[in-house]
Amino acid sequence: MCAGCGGLEAIHQIYDILGEKTVFINAAGCMTMLSVYPFTPFRGSWLYTAMASAPAGAQGVRDGLDVLLHKQRIESEEDLQVVVLTGDGSAYGMGLSATSSAIERGLDFLYICYDNEGYGNTGQQYSAATPHGARTATSKGPGGFPGYKKDLFAIWAAHRPAYVATVVGAEPLDLARKIEKAKSLKGPRLIMALSPCPTGWHYDPGESVEIGKLAVRTGCWPLKEYVDGKVVHTKVPHQRLPVEEYLKRQGRFSHMFQPERNEVLLQEIQAKVDGYWEGVI
Amino acid sequence: MKRALLTGNKAAAWGARLANVDYVPAFPITPQTEIIETIANWIDQDEMDCRMVTLESEHSMLTAAGAAAATGVRVFSATSSQGLLYAMEMLYTVAGWRAPFVLVNVSRGLAAPITLGPDHNDVLAARDSGFLQIHCSTCQEVLDSTLIAYRLAEDERVRLPVIVNMDGFYLSFTREPVQIPDTKIVNQFVGEFDPENIRFSASAPVSQAVAVLGGTPYSYFRYETHLAALNGLAVYDKITEEFANTFGRRHDAVEAYRTEDAELVFVMMGSFATKAIDAVDGLREAGWAVGVLRPRLLRPFPADHFRRALAGKRGVAVIDQNLSMGKGGVLHTELASALYASTECSPVLVSFIGGLGGRDISLEEFYEMASVARKAIEEGCAPPPRLLYTREELREVRKLQAIANVEREELGQKK
Numbered sequence: 001m002c003a004g005c006g007g008l009e010a011i012h013q014i015y016d017i018l019g020e021k022t023v024f025i026n027a028a029g030c031m032t033m034l035s036v037y038p039f040t041p042f043r044g045s046w047l048y049t050a051m052a053s054a055p056a057g058a059q060g061v062r063d064g065l066d067v068l069l070h071k072q073r074i075e076s077e078e079d080l081q082v083v084v085l086t087g088d089g090s091a092y093g094m095g096l097s098a099t100s101s102a103i104e105r106g107l108d109f110l111y112i113c114y115d116n117e118g119y120g121n122t123g124q125q126y127s128a129a130t131p132h133g134a135r136t137a138t139s140k141g142p143g144g145f146p147g148y149k150k151d152l153f154a155i156w157a158a159h160r161p162a163y164v165a166t167v168v169g170a171e172p173l174d175l176a177r178k179i180e181k182a183k184s185l186k187g188p189r190l191i192m193a194l195s196p197c198p199t200g201w202h203y204d205p206g207e208s209v210e211i212g213k214l215a216v217r218t219g220c221w222p223l224k225e226y227v228d229g230k231v232v233h234t235k236v237p238h239q240r241l242p243v244e245e246y247l248k249r250q251g252r253f254s255h256m257f258q259p260e261r262n263e264v265l266l267q268e269i270q271a272k273v274d275g276y277w278e279g280v281i
Numbered sequence: 282m283k284r285a286l287l288t289g290n291k292a293a294a295w296g297a298r299l300a301n302v303d304y305v306p307a308f309p310i311t312p313q314t315e316i317i318e319t320i321a322n323w324i325d326q327d328e329m330d331c332r333m334v335t336l337e338s339e340h341s342m343l344t345a346a347g348a349a350a351a352t353g354v355r356v357f358s359a360t361s362s363q364g365l366l367y368a369m370e371m372l373y374t375v376a377g378w379r380a381p382f383v384l385v386n387v388s389r390g391l392a393a394p395i396t397l398g399p400d401h402n403d404v405l406a407a408r409d410s411g412f413l414q415i416h417c418s419t420c421q422e423v424l425d426s427t428l429i430a431y432r433l434a435e436d437e438r439v440r441l442p443v444i445v446n447m448d449g450f451y452l453s454f455t456r457e458p459v460q461i462p463d464t465k466i467v468n469q470f471v472g473e474f475d476p477e478n479i480r481f482s483a484s485a486p487v488s489q490a491v492a493v494l495g496g497t498p499y500s501y502f503r504y505e506t507h508l509a510a511l512n513g514l515a516v517y518d519k520i521t522e523e524f525a526n527t528f529g530r531r532h533d534a535v536e537a538y539r540t541e542d543a544e545l546v547f548v549m550m551g552s553f554a555t556k557a558i559d560a561v562d563g564l565r566e567a568g569w570a571v572g573v574l575r576p577r578l579l580r581p582f583p584a585d586h587f588r589r590a591l592a593g594k595r596g597v598a599v600i601d602q603n604l605s606m607g608k609g610g611v612l613h614t615e616l617a618s619a620l621y622a623s624t625e626c627s628p629v630l631v632s633f634i635g636g637l638g639g640r641d642i643s644l645e646e647f648y649e650m651a652s653v654a655r656k657a658i659e660e661g662c663a664p665p666p667r668l669l670y671t672r673e674e675l676r677e678v679r680k681l682q683a684i685a686n687v688e689r690e691e692l693g694q695k696k
Contacts, residue, residue, distance in 0.1 A: 021483045025348070035491040037498055045481050046488040047351060049344050050370055056341030059334060060306065060348025061481060067303045067332055067354045074353075078482040098344075101337035 001033065004205025006212055007114030007195035009169030011085070014112060014191070017179045020044040023061055023080045027054035027095055029087030030121040031114065045080065052094040054084045055102035058109045081110065081183070088115040088129035091192075092150050103159040103188040110182055111190040116197035117149070124200030124252075128152075131220075132272070133265050134252045136200075143265065144255060148272075153192060157226040162187035164226035165234075168194040170212025174223050174235055181225075194221045202251020214246040219273045222280070233280055240277065243270050287459040289452030290315035292420040293359060293385045293445070295459075296427025298329055299467040300383075303354035303474070305333040306345035310364040311397055312449040313387040317359060339368035346382055347375025350442070351489055353480030355431070356382035361449060362389035362403045369406065375442060376411025377506060378490050380479050381434035382442050383427060384412070388551065389449040390638035398639025399449040401550060401603040405611050411506050413443045413513050414579040416550045418536075420457040423447050425524065425532055426577070431471050432520045438512040440477070448552040450639060462528055470527050513581045532577060535586040539565065540572030545596045545654050546628075547573045547647070548616060553602055553636050560647030571651060576612075584619035591620065594628045596658040598650050602636035609666040610634055629657045635669035642669060 001008055007030060015022075022044040026032055028051035035046050049057035062082045068074040086095055091113035099111065118124040118136050125138040128150040139145040156164045162185045167175040175193075182189040196212050198205040215221035216235060220243055223235040244266055247253040256262045287295065293316050297305065307317040323329040336342040339360050350356045360368065365386055386404050390396045404414065413433060415426045423445065430443040447453060481487065493499050517534055525531045538558050540546055547557040554575040564571045574590055576583060591597060601610025608614065613632040620626055631654045635642045646669055657663050 020486065023481050032492055035488045037491050037493045040488045040491065042488065043486060045486045046491065047348060047481075048490040048492065049348070050340075050374055053341050053344035053371065056336055056344035057348040059336070059341075060304075060345035060350075061352045063304055063306075063332055063334060063345070064349035064352025064354045065481065067349075068352070070332075071303070071330075074482055078484060080481060080483055097337055098341050101341070105334065 001030070002197075002199045002205070004198040004208040005030070005195070006169055006197060006208045007031065007087070007116055007193065009208065010114060010167060010175065010193035010195060011112065013169060013172055013175055014179050015042070017176060018081060018083065018110070018183060021080055022083050023047060024083050024085050025049060025054045025057040025061060027051050027084075027086035027090040029090060030116070031085055031087065032121070051090050053098045054086050054090065054095060055098040055107070055109070055111065058082045058084050059102055059105070059107055062108060082108070084109060084111040086111075086113055087120060088113060088117060089119045089127045091115070092128035092152050096155070099156070100159060103156070103161045103190075106187055108186050109188060111188070113190070113192045114195040115192055116195040116200055118200055120197055120200045124197070133256060133269060135255055136252065142255060144253070153224070153226070156190045157231065159188070160229065161190060162227075163189040166192045166194070166222065166224055168212045168216060168221060168223070170209045171216060171223060171235065178225060178234070200252070202254070203249055207249065211246070211249055214241070214249065217241050218243045218246040219277050220246050222276065236280070243273050282463050283461050284458055285461055286456040287420050287424075288315060288454055288456050289417070289420045289423045289447045290387070290454070291319055292424040292459050293427060293447070294319035294323070295461055296424045296445075297357040297383075298323060299462065299464060300357070300428055300431045300471050301355065301468065302331055302357040304349045304356045305331060306342045306349065306356070306358050307333060307335050308337075308339050308342045308360065308364060310339070310361045312389060312453040313359050313361040313364070313385070315453070316385060316387075339364035340371055343368040343371035343375060346384070347371065347378050347380055347442075350375070350380035350382040351378050351479055351481070353476035355474040358382070359385040359387065361387040362391060365403050366391065366406060369410070372407050372410040372412055374490070377502065378479070379440045379506070379509070380442070381440055383430045383434060384442060384444050385427065386444050386446045387449045387453045388446055396638045397449065399451060400637045400639070404444060404446045405603050407444060408580060408611070411441060411510065413439070413441055413510060413581065415443060415445050415577055416579055417445065417447045417452065417577070418552045418554050418575060420452060420455070421459045421530070422532060422577075423452065424459055424461070425528070425530060428467060428471055429517075429520055429524055429532060433513060433517055435474060436516045437477065439509050439516055440479075441506070441509055441513070446551070451552040466527060470524070510581045514578070514583060517578055534576070534578040534583040535590060536575040536577060537590055538573040538575075540574060540590055542570055543572035544570040544594060545598065545651060545658065546591060546594050547571065547650075548597055548599045548612065549573065549575055549602070550579065550612060551602060553600075553642060556642055556644075557600065557647060560644050560651075563644060564648065564651055569651060582615055582619065587616060587619050588623055588626045591628055592626045594626075596629045596631065596654045598631045598633060598654040600633045600635055600642070600650065604634050604637060613666070629654070629661065629663050631657050631663050632666035633669060634666060
């Protein structure tokens with residue numbers, strides 16, 4: 001694993017709350033390399049599936065446990081919390097169909113997406129989670145990535161699951177409160193963790209926490225939750241910093257500042273963020 | 282025991298029901314749907330204590346099947362054709378988990394062109410996946426093989442998922458008299474599912490299906506799976522012996538029909554082999570020493586069974602209901618590799634392709650194939666593989682093409 005991984009930072013905090021009575025169902029991505037034979041950092045259980053179908057794996061495990069409980073082949077204290085763990089590559093794209101139907105079936109599971117805004121494990125090619133203008137291994141042109149980050153939070157919430165929340169490891173209290181809440185609920189619960197990525201976003205590994213905080217303070221990563229049909233922002237940055245405070249710290253956006261400022265692109269990104277928060281407040 | 286007229290699909294559903302399966306992840310596809318509809322109805326009527334979930338794809342269905350089996354319950358599922366291919370990543374994956382369960386495949390030709398009629402290219406695409414394969418030729422065999430498949434899959438020397446294959450339409454939708462054995466006797470035969478060390482529970486945390494680094498551990502686990510599959514040969518023979526003693530029906534790894542004194546043997550898989558049996562009866566009346574061998578077990582491949590059954594034979598006509606583009610028939614290739622360099626068993630192997638997409642193979646064609654094979658025996662040299670097709674069929678296709686061209690001209694488009 002890479003030094004300064006923002007995804008690992010978030011997962012560590014989440015695992016502290018969820019505990020060992022869990023089975024993590026993993027899809028192909030950076031975190032697949034956590035459990036490499038014969039080692040694992042998890043005190044609970046783990047099942048690697050494939051890139052597209054971790055939620056279907058969660059369905060099989062949940063149903064299997066329910067059958068064992070129903071037929072009294074295991075005691076209730078042997079039950080496990082079923083947790084899907086995928087990156088944005090799976091969550092925003094290949095795995096979305098499996099996620100959509102797991103939510104629609106009301107599967108009792110927790111989904112954790114560590115979002116490093118690109119196919120990180122393969123060297124940060126752009127994904128459906130890549131923000132506008134970011135330079136990736138497959139968007140090295142002067143404007144960076146021409147597309148826009150998919151609003152997966154809205155897509156998940158449109159399914160009306162029990163709970164959806166965004167978190168970032170750099171805001172541990174907000175994260176802890178949301179994971180506690182998710183843990184206390186039944187049904188589909190989905191968590192999206194912004195995961196600052198030193199190797200993919202190009203900054204010094206020591207700055208991950210700061211980058212995460214800036215993502216929140218500039219309004220680029222809104223901390224929010226969906227519960228009971230309503231979206232609530234849990235940490236509104238009332239005095240928002242300009243987005244360039246966040247962007248200029250990362251090599252993936254350096255083309256916006258060097259050799260000369262790309263004012264048009266910077267203003268476009270700022271306007272998008274401003275527009276979002278105007279709709280909130 | 283009771284006797285009923287059952288389709289192959291219904292027989293498969295009965296197999297799952299009698300095996301007391303706990304969990305059925307499903308996804309509908311023609312011609313498999315009757316299997317999952319039947320099971321769903323039984324669950325709704327409290328005739329089966331089983332949980333069934335319809336996933337959004339076969340890829341997810343296979344993932345859920347493997348995951349539930351890895352959690353420690355007995356799993357059944359069914360698919361066909363495009364569905365099997367859509368799930369192909371997971372076929373390889375869950376076989377590596379060594380979590381046993383049974384998947385029925387209702388064979389159907391693959392796109393393109395898209396079709397509904399049967400052939401074996403779908404199930405043969407799963408040949409190297411780690412799933413074992415049992416191929417059926419009657420509805421009774423579908424039911425019996427499903428029960429045998431659970432014993433085979435769950436055997437401690439095997440621990441691999443098993444595909445039970447039947448031909449779409451010819452078996453799936455054809456009613457045949459089937460003996461439905463008594464639940465009690467089946468329970469004794471199949472037994473309770475023992476998940477052994479493959480399960481999830483709070484008191485015994487485990488990491489399953491983890492990554493490996495490098496070729497050394499990778500090769501180890503892949504070799505283990507292969508050796509377990511090979512163990513399946515002896516295990517299958519033992520189970521079918523017990524099955525025959527319990528239920529009175531034999532399901533040998535390779536079924537032999539009038540082969541003992543035969544000089545020439547047809548080799549075929551699936552329901553079309555019953556056509557070969559018909560042809561053999563006709564040819565025997567005409568004085569030809571012919572027989573039929575039909576592998577029920579395709580994986581593991583019963584090479585020794587074939588070598589024994591073909592020892593001293595002069596010719597073999599392999600009729601493949603599949604086509605490996607740029608190579609030919611898959612069964613022909615498999616058999617050739619099994620017989621090559623065998624001193625006591627070196628018949629002339631003649632290859633035919635037929636029955637693709639459910640195209641019939643007529644009695645006359647079997648007689649013609651026998652003639653071609655006999656000529657090859659006399660000359661000691663096999664002709665190139667032959668693709669079965671009649672002049673009449675070609676005429677029919679030319680007519681379709683003519684209509685297509687006329688319609689195109691009508692629209693003022695270029696040919």
